[in-house]
Amino acid sequence: MRIVAAAAAGALVITGLAVTPAQAAHPEVSLTGSDFEIEDPASPGGANLKVDDATPPSLDWMNVSQEQTTDIVNPKNDNSFGQGAKEDTEVPTVVTGGIPPNKSDLKNFGLYLETNLSGHQFLNLYWHRVQDPTGTTNMDFEFNQSETPSANGVTPVRSHGDMLIQYDLANGGTRPELSVSRWLTSFGPAPLNACEAGSLPCWSTKVNLSALGLATGSINTTAIPSGDSDGLGAISARTFGEATVDFTALASTLDECKTFGSAYLKSRSSDSFTAALKDFIAPIGTGFPTCGNVTIRKVTDPAGSTVDFEYTKDFTSDPPDSTFTLSDGESQSFSEVPIDTEGHVTESTLPAGWDLDHVDCEASTDGANVTIDGAEITFNLDSADDTVDCTYYNKARGKIIVKKITDDGMGSFDFTSDTLDPAAFTLTTTAPDEAGEASRDFEDLLPGTYDVAETVPAGWNLQSSECDDQSPVTAIDVSAGETVTCTFVNSREVGAIKIVKTRKHAATGSGDYPHQGVTFTVTGGELPPEGVQAMTGADGTVCVPGLLVSAFAGNYTVTESVPAGYHLVGPNGRTATVVESEGDCDPITPEATVSFQNMPLTNLTVSVDSQVDGGTKSTIDCVPGLPEPDQATGPNGDGSLTLNDLEPQVVTCTIVIDP
Template sequence: MPFLNRPRADLADCPPPERRRSRIVAIAAAGALVLTGVIAAGPAQASHPEVSLPNSNFEIEPDANLKLDDAAPSIDWASVAETRKADAASGTGDDSFGQGSKEDTPVPSVVSGSIPPNKSDLKNFGTYFEDKATGDDFLHMFWHRVQDPTGTTNMDFEFNQSRTLSSNGVTPVRSTGDLLIQYDLANGGTVPELFLSRWVTTGAGSLCEAANATPCWGDRVNLSAAGIATGSINLTAIPNGESDGLGPISARTFGEASVNFTQLTGGGCTPFGSAYLKSRSSDSFTAAMKDFIAPAAIDLNTCATVIIRKQTNPDEAANTSLFDFSKSFATQPASVDTFSLADDGVKSYTGTVPFGAGYTVSENLLTMPTGYEFDNVNCSASTGVTPVINGETVTFAIDASSDVLDCTYTNAAKGTIIVEKETSDGFGTFAFTSATLPDTAFDLTTTAPGAAGKDSESFSDLTPGTYDVAETVPANWNLTSATCDDGSDPASIDLSAGETVTCKFVNARERGAILITKTAKHADDPDNEIPHAGVTFTVTGNGIPAGTTAVTDANGQACVGGLLVSDLPGIGAYTVTETVPAGYHVISTNPQTAWVSESEADCDPITPGASLAFENMPLTNLTVSVDSQIVGGTSSTIDCVPGLPDPDFTTPASGDGSLTLSDLEPQLVVCSILIDP
């Protein structure tokens, strides 16, 4: 329930459309009244007696009453939900001031005792704030007393900023700028005059209306003469059915008044915590105070609240980055229109934002700290305000002191993607492409195997989102792994705010194998050839370990795997050399060269240039012998064709001997033996 205007039980049966929500405007704590002279015509108002203030819909009749006399948009006490407070019952328990307490007494003395009717024994008071959608706003007040006293009528409405009770335990502590609206009606008069004073705590006594020193109530200003206040008193009795629950009201025991608070305050914002009504015994400001109605706790503030919060995603540990903002609304007291917030920072204009529309708050994107970008603004914590959010700008209107614009601006830390290139052997230049990174094509060049020779490219200041990167694998290389350290696939990198993701691509040079097939001629085989097992071959070239050998298996084959493909720069052909076993001659080329292409390490399948065939021929030893039966009796000469040996073999003096021809490949050998007697 806003401010002073709270529903009463006796108004519960009234139709809701006839109950306006309302609140009371706070008076500025210091400064002169804002009096603008003649009040210009404003929005359409109710058709009611001229004693009402221009532009107000509230009926202030020359003969004050509480009923609604005119059609909408007119309003009166019976059709609104004002704040109403009743006095303690008349008699010995009635609240009153004693011991000569006067208006300027900082802590008036509170006593209990009967107030004589001729001293304005009070019964009720009420206040209502007419909040106009356009134009000026108005504060309305009424008082109600036991009976018409003799003499002058003086009623004072006091509004205090503090809710802290003074030492008397009843009235609040007074603060600079507290408000005293005085309703004075001369004896026999029918038109009251309204005055205003503010509580002054420092300065010379010349600032006071009556006292010789501060604190005091300041010089009175005649609101009626200024044209911003009006009032009336009931000249005739008000029957019970028209008293809005106050009971029968006799003549001159009910008074009402209106004040143009917009003209009075100039749009200032000062919170008040309580209000109460009191009476004086005469029209003298220094006269002793008599009866009063104890203060009612209220929330008086014509200004609303704007709260701007800052968050970063993720939370910044040091909270050193500053984000700049600007606003387009004034505050009371005045404030600069720019401010800065770090992560977790809050800028609060609590109860200092006047009513108005077209207000804005914006974050300055041009001065965004490095590494951040605007993410969103969330105003769901606001109450009574319906903001319009357009990017980084929030536009809103304030029309009630209970309004709270509460917006959280979130800025996301930009992310970083690092693309790393390693080779597990060798080095080279590798091309990359991306449809989402700032560089859609780039190269990385390694200089040596492993991390020591890696190359990388960093992409910073990236908006959180999904990115991709792919390698165009060059010929004769294999991409052995492509991983990102956050678990993302390089084809769909999920980059969070403030995150650094490293994606590493590892390549190895293509490898292949050499298949060696070894056969041997064999006369006893139907095919005249057999697989030759157990034959050793040595592979050399291209930096492979010295002495890399392979031995043929039972099928006459040996597979040498893990060899870099020959098409790689600086690799080329391999040399395969057979270690010829005893009893054989190689009838094929030895050594042979192989050109290795990509293939499986087990030679299944194998490329043609890496398949080598070696064939061996078995050898025969031939011996021709002569034995002279008589030692030295004969001498023989042996001559074999082809001409081995050369010259021919002749037996020694003993006449005995032999000619041995070794490692003969298959051929026709003809030997002539000449025996010489």
């Protein structure tokens, strides 16, 4: 097992908890909050290894799974410290044999880390020696971060921050005094700025844990039978001692976490800190973590984002950085986070276009005591078994692009929306097709549903309005990080001109009749200079479709190519105004209808022929007819008058024959 405790190069200021005897059937001096029985040494028998309190939960060595080890039994093979090795001796000399059967000869020691229901931790220790001492009892439990053997091949290499818990019992006493010191390779704030004895490297000035109410202990005052010794065999009076240290309180007052990989027990020859070391029990591995873990994870919507999100934290840890960044799918874990200390993690200023959706800390243990306030989590670990495991979920904002294209021409178009800001805007195209398109971007949109609508101006047709994600423009579905482009395509209205052609035809009867096969030319608007031609059909009409409405193109001119034998009634080059139509001439507005009427023509000839050459002479006068003088015959008395291209009318001719 491994012990992880808060340790520091800084201050060791400990606020104690009162030592209150537990209310048990067998009087105890257990620490408040601990269920481990430390029997009152003033009670019959003092310390023991069995549960005396019938009310659970009650703990003692016989009903817990502790880490324990046994010293070498044969004195000839037993190892000990020699050559005057002291506590501050960085690499004490190890010798074999020569351990007298007295108070300094050790047999067993054990460790048990208790975590109560609230997560508070207590470190329980015991030692067991060969025989009842005749003087003081001095035991030291050394906890080392390193498990690497030092030059003596047995005790571990010491590191700055290693911990020494000292168990001192006055001559004839039964209530021990427990203290703690730290191994120093450099000085820090008080009380870690002085050595208990000697100079650097050294053990720091010791802090009396018993006086602060952070530790309690006891020894057995009578023999413990083998059946009650948890496998240690029969135990003589005053050869077994135990203690409890409030490990949470000890750890939480220090600046950082230190991981202790091993622990061993040793004895001193007197209560002087500089006294020679005697016997020891070789180190055993430990496993009492008093620092927890924090893991922060990142999930983005959409997934796969490479955008970095920045976080800040205010607790000591490994790694120690106070800021870190995460992108989608990444996580950052911090170990050696002190317990019983409030810590915070905050997602800092968000990258542009992103929002915090929520924080999920369900994966954290109950003892992590996590609360969430917006982008900040607050925690306070009850024990090293507790873990903060929180995931930050972020959503990217979306974007809508409203695009305007005119198939032909250009113009300004008004749009409105109930969900976008601004709610009204105008897009103006500058040329036909995509070359002249206009657009407006709406960015930083929360995922959701939006709308946009065009107010189609007079003279224009809305050909299409569609979004590239297949959403209707009335309900544009914007997902996290999505860009939706909605394109409105308009074309100018077109209409038609209807040409009506009639003629007179006496053989058919009176009235007007359709005139087929007459050619007309339409000019104006955006037509080519030569215009377009159309020919009347059997009904005497022709429709000229696909003409841009006059609102854009102005009026059109319709000119007839008058067929031979006819006169056009009225002027040629008639004006037509084109308005919206369905592309044909049914229906058609009067302004877009032009009518032409043709009149058939007649040639008139009046002639005289004198039967006697030169016998008569004549004059011919027709009304209407030729201007004066009247037409007269020649010397032979013969002559004629011809009038061409006469429209239907009454013609009166006066012929005078003279003898």
